Amino acid sequence: MKLRTAVGIFIAISFALFLALAASLFRVSELLDRSARDVALAGEGIRIGEELKSTLLTHNRNAFLYSLRGEPWRVDTRREQRREIINILANLRLVTASPEEERIVTELRDQVQIYFDQRRALAEAGVSPLAEYLQISDYVNGVVVEVDRLTALNSARMNLVMAEIDERNALANDLAILLLSLSAGLLLALMAAAYFFAARPLSRLAASVESYGKGESGARVRPTGLTELKEIGASFNAMAERLEQRRQDQLRFVASIAHDLRNPLHSIRLAAEVLTHKIGASGDGGGERELSEMLRRQIRSLDLMLQDLLDTSRIEAGHLDLIRTVRDIRPLVQDAVDLHRSSAELHELILDLPDAPVLCHCDPLRCSQVMNNLLSNAIKYSPNGGVITVRVESGGDNVEISVHDQGIGIDPADLSSIFKPFQRSAATRETIPGIGLGLSVSRRIVEAHGGRLEVISVPGEGSTFTIQLPRAQAEAQMPPLREPLQRPGSERDVRH
Ligand SMILES: Nc1ncnc2c1ncn2[C@@H]1O[C@H](COP(=O)(O)OP(=O)(O)OP(=O)(O)O)[C@@H](O)[C@H]1O
Ligand SMILES: [Mg+2]
Incomplete structure (x- = not known):
């Protein structure tokens, strides 16, 4: 997948998620808003109904007291209360929310009208205040019963809406959890995709390039991840193949x-x-x-x-064939030292060998070649002579053979490059002959034995080259310590 496509998909999914989140929040808040309005209407219906009831009762009481005492100011009060009752009835109609409530409000209006009509009729008939009060109470009760029905209806509606609100709240919570989970999942998926399609292929690419830079000519990239990275990997592989x-x-x-x-x-x-x-x-x-x-x-x-x-x-070319046998390394080292002792007039060669056999699984001719390279270097790069110490030690899983000289030493900057073909240190390039192959060949031979060839050097003081070879476990038929190695043309190895 291309980087642009991946980014496009991510943006599209994020945008869709954001839209879904916004739309659902908008919808939930709209529903909650409607529910809140329903609750407010039902509450207002109950309040106005109660107001109607109390105003009507007050009017009835006022009318009764007027009949009883004849106080003239009660006439005005009654008129005022009647206007108020008519207004309340009009307001009540405004807050009805169902045909049932409409019907009750119409009924109420009729009942109130009957109340006023009856009151007027009884007043004109001149019945006693008590008789008037008793008769009119039935109409008042009729109004009260209708108001109570309205209140019960509004209460039921209120409860219904409250239950709805609870449901919608729960829905909003579920929605929020769902969207949060989706966002977290998207983020995780993004991170995983970034790791698998970009970070890991990139670090593999970097590791391969680094290995190749360090000289591993067989290092190749496994093209994975984003198309661009695959293309870079494929280009790198093609380039490495061409160079190879x-x-x-x-x-x-x-x-x-x-x-x-x-x-x-x-x-x-x-x-x-x-x-x-x-x-x-x-x-x-x-x-x-x-x-x-x-x-x-x-x-x-x-x-x-x-x-x-x-x-x-x-x-x-990878064609180094070793003919390995398990043998004591001491005669091989001793032979190499003897060979060079005869031709090193300015140098004293000291050989330090352990008494017990030191077994190695090695190709004797190739190991002699390595020893000769190191010894010839030790002599060649100590132009003023000095002591050359060759030591064989056996400890743990390894056998260690070191060649120490008191020669010109090697600049730290050259230490890693002298093991590469045709590389020579700047100090010797112009002054001491050589083509720069001995050490590279020696290191590859030692590595082919599963060992290591390392150097420690101090310019002006000397160098120590150390071969580490895996110690052989199996006992083998060994030649005696002084038996000369089978070395056709061994004399040609003295090369300094
Ligand atoms: N004992 C040593 N003391 C100081 N410098 C050394 C020593 N051994 C090797 N070197 C440095 O390492 C370089 C590489 O050594 P190497 O044996 O590979 O090549 P060479 O001796 O130059 O040529 P040849 O291929 O003939 O051996 C040398 O040119 C030298 O600069
Ligand atoms: Mg050399």
Whole structure:
């Protein structure tokens, strides 16, 4: 799904939710308003009915007292009260809310009219006040009964409306809870969608790019999430594939050149051997002997460079095959030290080995290659000589082999890059020969054994390279400590 579509859907859902919320609140408040008006009308009906009742009773009492005592001011009061009763009846009609109430109000008006008519008739007939009072009471009662019916009707309506209000309140509460739950659900869904479709794919993308940046050329992105992120992931993968393809082409090219150069180099080497032999047999020509020796050394060093190039291309192409056996690592280390001791005139090589066998599951030729690389570096990068200490320790699950020198050391800024192919520290680039492959090949060999190759160095004081290899658990048939390793052409490994 595209980001724009996702945002559009979210806005549409939020808007719909907001509209639903507004409409339902509006509807509920309208209903409550109507109910409140109904209650007010019913209350007003009851109040006006009671007012009618009391005014009529007062009028009746006033008329009786007038008949009894003949006080003239009561005439005016009675007239005033009659007008009041007519007004009340008119008001009562205004607050009726049903045909039944209308009917009662009409009935009331008729009853009141009868009351006035009868009162006038009795007054004209000249009956005694008591007889008049007794006769007129029936009409008054008729009005009172009608008012009570109206009051009962209004009370019932009031109760009904109150029940309705309760229902609507409950409905409003339910609606609010529903809308709140929907909003919370929407928010949760939004958060989950943001996590699954944006945050997680983004962090995976970042992790893959970071791994790729650190040199993991096989790191790829699994395209997930929003379409835009999938597109970025797919573009990254396509770019990584193209680069990988180009790298493989370059490696194949380097490997084929290195391979093709080895045959003529082999012939040159044989010719140099013959030449050296002939010069040696002639018994003179000191200058030529030195020249032929130099030729042999240069050919050896060229051979080693080609070997490293071939190894590098094999390793980078993932074709490093190890032939591993469980063996004591001590003879292998001792052999490498012996090999270099003969050619290191300025250096003192100290070997510190444990007494007990140190078992490793390793390819002896490849491990010798690593030891030789480290030792040749230790000698090469201590141009003023010094002590080189090689120590083998066995503890826990690991075997540790360290090579410590008192040489020029390595700048902290170069520490991580010197393990990459063709990388050399700035301090040695111009002054000490090398192509920068020994350490990268060595680290890949150690890692292929499931181990680690690390360095600690102080510029001007020296460096310590440490190999950590997993210790072998199984006992194995081991060669004796002094047995020389099967190393075809081992002398070519002395390369400093
Ligand atoms: N013991 C050491 N002391 C100081 N610097 C070292 C040491 N070992 C390696 N380095 C630095 O690390 C760089 C890489 O070493 P590496 O062995 O890979 O290549 P190299 O020695 O330059 O060439 P070669 O491929 O012939 O071995 C060296 O160029 C050097 O700058
Ligand atoms: Mg080296």
